[in-house]
Amino acid sequence: MVTKFHEFADAARLAEGLADTVAAALRTAIAERGKATIAVSGGSTPRQFFKALSTRDIDWPRVTVTLVDERFVPAANPRSNHLLVAENLLQGAAAKARFLPLYRTAKSAEDAARLAGEELARLAVPFDVVVLGMGNDGHTASFFPGGNHLAEALSAATPRGVITMEAEGAGETRLTLTFSSLQDARLLVLHIEGQAKKEALEKALGEGDETEMPVRAIFRRAATPVDIFWAP
Ligand SMILES: O=C1O[C@H](COP(=O)(O)O)[C@@H](O)[C@H](O)[C@H]1O
8 A cells, every 4th residue: 555655846855855764764763762773775766865865963873874775796796785884875964873784704605694684583563664676677675577586575474584686687696674574664765867767667556467567565565665766
């Protein structure tokens, strides 16, 4: 179920508006529980939002930042979501936040997923904030259509944690939080930009199988209604 569609005139205004909403949620978490958690997406969309969020007045040392998904590549790789977050969000006062990466130097992606999952399991649940993105193919996090572990990733029976994903169109092997980890965030946002993604969104909100457009699992089954932030 969609809570609200937030439309902005352009990407710059969306970045500021989303940063305000997320900052308010993090401040509330800190006021109520003494700490806050946020899981963010990678890709090309969130850069401006990350820059805006990094400027917000938040008690950053009380914030843990992690990723909803990652490529199985070291942080120095230009395709790493870790690098994107480090260069755009963990800047200025926000550099004092704790960052929990999904990539680990490990023999295999499966080992890295297990190690990251063990560390994530020490965080309080649910996440205070999850910001998802979406590809034009309807993937979110690394829930890719045709992914080798898609059914496991989307199953409500799969516990919170990190699993691997391989799919055509995903490039590198991925590490992804499971549906269970993401669906009950106190604030659950989908951040998308551009006409093609609006069309993909309309399709995803229509009928069809979750496996065709895995973001449908979030719209249909997440415990928290989704706040969609969009700009042309
Ligand atoms: O592969 C990924 O893609 C999605 C969407 O990325 P974008 O470049 O279209 O904004 C992203 O949400 C996900 O975290 C990323 O790993």
